[in-house]
Amino acid sequence: MFSVSHQALDLKTLKSELPDPGAGACVTFEGWIRDLNYDKSVTALDYEVYEELALTEGNQVMAEAMEKFPIIAARCAHMAGHLEIGECAVWVGVSSAHRDAAFLACRYIIDEIKKRLPIWKKEFFQDGDTGWVNCEDSDKDGKSPLEAPGKQKT
Amino acid sequence: MKNIKVRYFAMFREQAGCDQEVLAVEAHTPAELFAVVAQRHGLPHLRDAKVAVNDEMSGFDAILQDGDTVLFFPPVSGG
Numbered sequence: 001m002f003s004v005s006h007q008a009l010d011l012k013t014l015k016s017e018l019p020d021p022g023a024g025a026c027v028t029f030e031g032w033i034r035d036l037n038y039d040k041s042v043t044a045l046d047y048e049v050y051e052e053l054a055l056t057e058g059n060q061v062m063a064e065a066m067e068k069f070p071i072i073a074a075r076c077a078h079m080a081g082h083l084e085i086g087e088c089a090v091w092v093g094v095s096s097a098h099r100d101a102a103f104l105a106c107r108y109i110i111d112e113i114k115k116r117l118p119i120w121k122k123e124f125f126q127d128g129d130t131g132w133v134n135c136e137d138s139d140k141d142g143k144s145p146l147e148a149p150g151k152q153k154t
Numbered sequence: 155m156k157n158i159k160v161r162y163f164a165m166f167r168e169q170a171g172c173d174q175e176v177l178a179v180e181a182h183t184p185a186e187l188f189a190v191v192a193q194r195h196g197l198p199h200l201r202d203a204k205v206a207v208n209d210e211m212s213g214f215d216a217i218l219q220d221g222d223t224v225l226f227f228p229p230v231s232g233g
Binding site for chain 2: 031047048049050052053054056057078089090110113114115116117118119120121122132133134135
């Protein structure tokens with residue numbers, strides 16, 4: 001299951017959804033807020049989440065992981081709102097009979113969540129500046145799929 | 155002319171100065187609609203921008219119908 005939280009993630013409760021008598025492995029991933037991005041000192045982040053679609057797409061990612069890998073359980077939660085340095089922004093946990101599947105599924109889930117979900121982070125810098133991550137440099141090559149219909153990923 | 159509700163998120167919302175508006179437009183596709191709103195609000199053409207129509211991820215070449223809601227997403231950065 002995938003969920004969006006407006007309060008600090010309760011990692012113990014999230015992990016409690018994974019145990020199973022047939023599980024011999026548990027892999028978890030925590031994404032933390034760090035204080036540096038592209039050599040600029042970051043003081044905090046705001047996460048904007050479009051929840052209606054994030055929940056649909058997030059649960060689709062979880063279903064894909066269950067389908068692709070021989071795992072027993074998978075759980076993911078993502079924060080929305082204001083986060084300070086060191087806080088946990090996203091948590092993924094997977095249990096499986098053997099470790100390989102749990103590692104692979106955990107990696108698959110976090111990679112797809114980052115790529116596909118309508119979630120945006122705004123960084124607050126030490127110098128008072130702010131910036132939307134991935135929005136400042138992505139048009140550097142001057143090309144845009146918006147000008148080339150049919151080339152978009154769906 | 156079609157009446158389309160347009161919703162903006164994150165950087166696009168800040169740039170547009172509103173989170174949604176209803177426009178009467180000739181646009182047949184989200185790509186054509188984006189060209190209209192980009193000009194209207196000075197939105198940048200960002201390489202990894204995405205679009206959803208009526209809360210489902212879509213392509214920029216989808217065919218728009220009267221009454222559709224089109225959501226423009228700047229490049230995502232979750233995780």
